[in-house]
Amino acid sequence: MSRRWPLHPPPGDGEALSSWLNRLAEIYGLSVEELIRHDLVPPGTGPVVHDGGALDLDPPAGVLSALHRRTGVPLGELRQMTISGWVPWLLDTLDVEPEAEAALDTYVHQDSVLLTAKERPRRQVPGWRAWLPSDRRRGPMRRACPTCASTTTTGGSGFTLVSQLPLTLSCPQHSCRLEPALGALGAFIAWARQDTSATAAPAPVIAMDSLTHEGLRTGLVPLPRRRVHVGVWFRLLRTLIDELSTPVSLLRVRSRRTMQHLWDVAGHPPRAGMAGPWRPYETLPWPQQRMLLEAAATTLQLVKAGEVTAYGTLGHLLSPEAYRPVPDGSTPIQRRRDYWREIEDATNQAIADAQRDPAAARQLLTTLTALTRSETTFRRTREDLVALGVPDRHLPRTLTEAHARDTPPAMRTPSSH
Template sequence: MTHRWPLHPAPGQGEALTSWLHRLATVYGMNFDQLVSRDLTPPGVLMPSRLRSLDLEAPSDLITTVAERTGVPEKRVHRMTVAGWVPWLLDSLQPEEIPRSSYQTYVRQDSVLFTFKERPYREVLDWRAWLPLHSKERRVSRVCPVCVESTTDNSFVLTLIAQLPITLTCPHHGCRLAPAFGPYEFVGWENNKINKRPALGQIIIQDARTEEALTTGKVTLPRRTIHVGVWFRLLRTVIEEISTTLSNLRVRPRRMIELIWREAGHPVRAGIIGAARTYESLSWPQQEMLLEAAATAMQLVEAGKIEAHGTLGHLLTREPDRTVHDGAPSRGLWDGAHAAADECLVRAQQDPLVAEKVLATLTSLTRSEHSFQRIRSDLIALDIPEEFLPRTLATVRAI
């Protein structure tokens, strides 16, 4: 029977599996490799090279064992890996059954800024959204400088989403994430100088929506609330559209893309020259520029400065104001009716033809002579000369 660990710090919000296992190992004076190979899996099952890919996909037996050792539900442990977010974050981790289908389904099934006719055709083989998780040579994590300074070694949390090129800022402190060496804890910064540029408002809004997606399963946009899966595909589609080669675009979309990059303060296409490249294959500095430009594009659409013509573009605009009728005629309508009636009465007092038309209109649905005479008498009381008005209902019908 699997024994329960007496000490097991709870996983942090959005924490990556390897980060949590490292903290668990530290409690017992072990390192990450020893914990996984000696207590969580049979000897020789996981090769050292696979240990670093546990954030991508962990064996089901390991997830079950961790859940039994800690009491944390298996579903939550699974969510600490990228595989736990299939099919919301990406469609599948498995190889494509149909060549080029993953890219077409995820990126090109819908559009945001462009119409389908405006978007150049493109195929990408063996592609997975937002991956690879890290390079094969070394692992580089993205962490918040404020979090590093304010936590101890055993409480520092590496979040799963920060290891993917999806967010730019820390959801708690709003400052930019900085590349750092792992592999399972903070070791040191990749660059001597941390990027201390303040995050712009549109970037914080974009990252807040991603955080909302991961914590609630939905995202609140100006038009309506959408599913987490729709949000990640919308974001990835915008990135694809703003990185399109300008020479392949018509005049309107080309000018729009140039405006977006100008407002973002970066070179067009993050400085990429020549043929299109997939976002996942770019360096982090280029991915960072693309994420900023994507946030700028959404802000411009929401502000009405550019128009999104794609199938998902309307989600970034607010529902137009519509006057809701409360059932009572508006004062302006009544005022207009009164003015028209007064003018008609004045003309009827002076023109026999107008007087006949007024009486004919008011008695058009009248069937009895008695009702006709009552309406005729009312008009006479309003100073319309009696001789201007037909004397009987039959006379009116004959006119």
């Protein structure tokens, strides 16, 4: 049971476990079920898997351990070829929790992106799991890249794990749309439409999907403000989709206008054409899910460009931080103090105050004539101030009058006349 298989090509980037097992089985002329039954589980074990969806969701630990021994692929890498290997990043858990109806509220409503918390009603959906079909009987999505499928050297005969979820719209290698396909146990069979061909994805979609693929590859997503954990990104994107499907009647005027603008730019009807009550994203048919993903991509683009403001708790992550110059560490240049300029400024300010305020005008004239004993000098100074725009009525007319106003009554000497 520990013998290494002589032929075992490595899994492709992001390839689903069922797709890789199908390629391995083809080498030895077996089906996936026969490969698992004969060489990946102990003899006498009952049926392990009935379809590729179960393999890609949560395969038995024994199958992964046996694959590790047969191929040498690290066990951690094998787990990441399944959805269970992305718990708790992609979704909180695959198990049914005692309070399973609160899973949506925990995943989607802890934060917000576009809207404020008051505009988002908290909801509970029993049995809900992020990104996975609510109907457990419904199999995984089958989508593939036409360019990959037509190229024998890219492993295009199978499916990537992310292409089976309503999470991305484009191929990370060729930037074309993922198209609906028919397949079983990880094997591509045919296109769902006969006229399927490679179509370039819109730029906002490519930009959004590149963030998702970067997160799946490295665990971090480079948002405009800073890098975030891929688990934060999955929740941010799912929260944004939920906000885009919010009934218009629950929105304030500002948010209603913003939503209308977003859907107009995306080129789809508001709420992806949903009429009536709100429904979880996971229960919608693929055409509506595709429209919501395209609207989310459009939103990310407009927020980053500053055309739309995101008011939610995570909204600031989507727009670049404002430029703030940082000192280079050098010693600032010390400029010499210009005393004459300071005197000139103070003089101009004193004249401006005297033009408005009689008390300031009298104080200025008194200061300029404090050492003057000549009436002629006093009058000349007074005339200079009047010429500078100080109203005549603001100033005392004679030196005697000026001294009389500035001298306390107890200190004034009686007139000699």
